[in-house]
Amino acid sequence: xxxxxxxxxxxxxxxxxxEIVSPYVLSFSGGPxxxxxxxxxxxxxxxxxxLRIPSAALPRWLVLVAGVxxxxxxxxxxxxxxxxxxxxxxxxxxxxxxxxxxxxxxRAGRGGSVEDRSRRMA
Numbered sequence: 001x002x003x004x005x006x007x008x009x010x011x012x013x014x015x016x017x018x019e020i021v022s023p024y025v026l027s028f029s030g031g032p033x034x035x036x037x038x039x040x041x042x043x044x045x046x047x048x049x050x051l052r053i054p055s056a057a058l059p060r061w062l063v064l065v066a067g068v069x070x071x072x073x074x075x076x077x078x079x080x081x082x083x084x085x086x087x088x089x090x091x092x093x094x095x096x097x098x099x100x101x102x103x104x105x106x107r108a109g110r111g112g113s114v115e116d117r118s119r120r121m122a
Contacts, residue, residue: 008103009051012063015092015099016043019070022088032085035073042066043096060104067096 019040023033043066046059071093074080 008099009047012050012096012099012103013044013047015095016040016045016047019043019092022092023085026084026088028082028085030079031077032074032079032082032089035077036085036089039066039070039073057104060100062100063096064100064104067093067098067100069093070096 017040019036022040023029023036028036043063046062046066049056050059070089073093074082074086074089080086
């Protein structure tokens with residue numbers, strides 16, 4: 001199991017689960033609830049996909065896309081007036097953007113541990 005995947009998939013999976021349960025924990029309903037649950041399910045599926053097929057690049061980059069959607073969705077769907085939903089969506093979205101970019105770049109060979117770089121140089 002590559003170094004990045006060892007800790008990345010469980011974190012992304014946990015974020016997806018949080019996104020699914022956050023409407024019930026933070027008490028939001030309607031459009032924000034549907035958005036959070038659907039996006040959370042998508043993130044969980046992407047994490048499980050990456051766990052099942054570690055060489056697949058698409059789920060790593062789609063995590064980043066899901067993060068962009070979550071960060072922008074309160075403003076696109078016009079529920080930014082509710083502070084709890086907006087803060088949760090933006091924070092989770094930014095976390096997924098950072099994780100997705102790091103994860104994608106690691107696997108693309110543009111990052112990695114010292115051991116990974118030394119293997120590429122050899």
